[in-house]
Amino acid sequence: MAIITLTTDFGEKDPFAGAVKGAIYNEMPDMRIVDITHSISPFHIPEAAYIIKNAYKSFPEGTIHIIGVDAELTPENKHLALKLDGHFFICADNGIMSLLTSEINPEKIVEINIHDAIKTNFPVLDVFVSVACHIARGGTLEVVGKISETIKELHYLKAQANNDLTQITGHVIYIDNYGNVVTNISKSIFETIGKGRAFTIHARSLKISKIFTSYSQAIDFTVNKEQRFDDEGKKLAIFNTSDFIELAMYRSNPQTSGGASSLFGLTYLDTVTVTFK
Known part of the structure; x- marks a missing residue:
């Protein structure tokens, strides 16, 4: 059946x-x-x-x-x-x-x-x-x-690279239950255009220059927990389970301290760019 x-x-x-x-x-x-x-x-x-x-x-x-x-x-x-x-x-x-x-x-x-x-x-x-x-x-x-x-x-579902291949322009396509912001910039286009170069992700005033493979990877667990004052609310970018760039706050709660969407001031179809150096 x-x-x-x-x-x-x-x-x-x-x-x-x-x-x-x-x-x-x-x-x-x-x-x-x-x-x-x-x-x-x-x-x-x-x-x-x-x-x-x-x-x-x-x-x-x-x-x-x-x-x-x-x-x-x-x-x-x-x-x-x-x-x-x-x-x-x-x-x-x-x-x-x-x-x-x-x-x-x-x-x-x-x-x-x-x-x-x-x-x-x-x-x-x-x-x-x-x-x-x-x-x-x-x-x-x-x-x-x-x-x-x-x-x-729907062409706005696809991220685009500029002619000289120094920048990818994408958009916010989804905000999840934790307030995390999913973009339409895939790992595939990122790696194809970036070719291992240094980069900066720009979204409004947010700037991030590193992408993790999981949320917890952004945390240094070699440091005692009592000394890791900035764990919760740490800004980060990951390739999520769909291999799209996601902008997040570690262990954020949209109902209390706020999630990435509200704290970064991002909403559906807002522009997100990756600039390569």
């Missing part, structure tokens, strides 16, 4: 997430459903893209991922079903898959065309669930859509 995951901006208060699960169980009572999150910020496509990119690989191949973010059907926002990296994704063609397809080419893309047979004003509940259950039964993508070759690209 396949697994169906749900990633939405529905929140926990309203009935929408529960209704989608009920519709799946109504078609396939033994289906396994996993909530990745229903707490995506409303209509926040880069946030949803980042979360699904980081979550899907932990599931077995053949898993079906429903992404219910900005999913209303319009002439500019069609619906897609994709097979990519052995997984299936059902979502709107709003750029949400850009972060994944920039690294992995889809095996197949179809533009869903079963809407005439399903009258709905809640496509995640009706259309997406119908497509997901069709795939779970072993159905092919061509039955629910016509083959497509392209998806919508």
Whole structure:
């Protein structure tokens, strides 16, 4: 039996997430459903893209991922079903898959065309669930859509190097539960452009010239804890589990002392640059 995951901006208060699960169980009572999150910020496509990119690989191949973010059907926002990296994704063609397809080419893309047979004003509940259950039964993508070759690209999800390869310009694409700031500057572009050169990361007034591989690596544990006065709140940059540059504060708490986002004054789409020397 396949697994169906749900990633939405529905929140926990309203009935929408529960209704989608009920519709799946109504078609396939033994289906396994996993909530990745229903707490995506409303209509926040880069946030949803980042979360699904980081979550899907932990599931077995053949898993079906429903992404219910900005999913209303319009002439500019069609619906897609994709097979990519052995997984299936059902979502709107709003750029949400850009972060994944920039690294992995889809095996197949179809533009869903079963809407005439399903009258709905809640496509995640009706259309997406119908497509997901069709795939779970072993159905092919061509039955629910016509083959497509392209998806919508969101170019601001990609960091860019300047012409003389001395600087990478990126943006904040996600702020996590700890207030840490995730950029779209990948380890791959950093190493390709940097070639081992010294560098400085600039983000507003923040300047950092070293990148760690973990948060605790920034702490000198050879010094007695009582003498390490600046451990908590220490500014640092790491390559996170997605291999993106993340700006953080060691052991920060957004509810008390503040996290990197508030303390650095950074928010979604703010510019972050890496300048090489």
